[in-house]
Amino acid sequence: MTGYLSTLSQADLTRLLADKYNNPPFSQYKLHSFYSRLKLQEPSLAAVLVPFHKEDDVWHILFTRRNVALAKHSGQVSFPGGRSEPGDNNPEETALRETFEEIGIIPEDIHILGKLHDFFTITHYRITPIVGIIPWPYSLQLADDEVSRVFSIPLNWLANPDNYQIRKRTLPEPYEPLSVVYYKPFENEILWGATARIVLSLLKILLQNKNIH
Numbered sequence: 001m002t003g004y005l006s007t008l009s010q011a012d013l014t015r016l017l018a019d020k021y022n023n024p025p026f027s028q029y030k031l032h033s034f035y036s037r038l039k040l041q042e043p044s045l046a047a048v049l050v051p052f053h054k055e056d057d058v059w060h061i062l063f064t065r066r067n068v069a070l071a072k073h074s075g076q077v078s079f080p081g082g083r084s085e086p087g088d089n090n091p092e093e094t095a096l097r098e099t100f101e102e103i104g105i106i107p108e109d110i111h112i113l114g115k116l117h118d119f120f121t122i123t124h125y126r127i128t129p130i131v132g133i134i135p136w137p138y139s140l141q142l143a144d145d146e147v148s149r150v151f152s153i154p155l156n157w158l159a160n161p162d163n164y165q166i167r168k169r170t171l172p173e174p175y176e177p178l179s180v181v182y183y184k185p186f187e188n189e190i191l192w193g194a195t196a197r198i199v200l201s202l203l204k205i206l207l208q209n210k211n212i213h
Helices: 002-007 010-017 026-037 091-103 155-159 193-207
Strands: 044-055 058-066 081-083 111-115 125-133 147-154 164-169 178-183
Touching: 002 058, 002 155, 002 193, 010 111, 010 125, 010 193, 044 091, 044 147, 044 193, 058 155, 081 091, 091 111, 091 125, 091 147, 125 193, 147 155, 155 193, 178 193
Parallel strands: 044 125
Antiparallel strands: 044 058, 044 081, 058 147, 111 125, 164 178
16 A cells, blocks of 8 residues: 555645645644634744655655754654744745754755645644655755754655554643554654644545545
């Protein structure tokens, strides 16, 4: 099943991302409705880049590991990205700017394929994932104060249901339990949480009616 992913062309990826199948999962509506119910202020806007590249004719996705010294989400696996700034006109500009600042990929070198639905997080962010292709290999320049490592995971590995599980996570009041995605370690890196949920949402779109949760 997952071998099919390696056959997808750039045009296929663009077409699938534009498909009407791309709808937010119910759990995201629950978080948004929670914000509204408690009359919380609108979530902070953010965007991330989901960077595709090919190695030996196999699609990979690039991830970063956040510096352990950071105040939020320290040491976690994530996509390059961050909070929108006043000068950003749209989520694409946010994702490209943050990617350049964090790992040194020039915006003009990134070919944007499309985007996923917005994700609402319990940390009160509304994240727009932007999907793009980066040239590879690439001379990355890491912002050491933000990023401690960059690595890639094959798309086929990410799509294999043997490599991840979904668990219920109990949260402090007034939050309800949430379903959280946890991947097995890959090169000693653990992908979980919002980043893993974005990956599964992307895979669901790419595989359409295949058996992805």
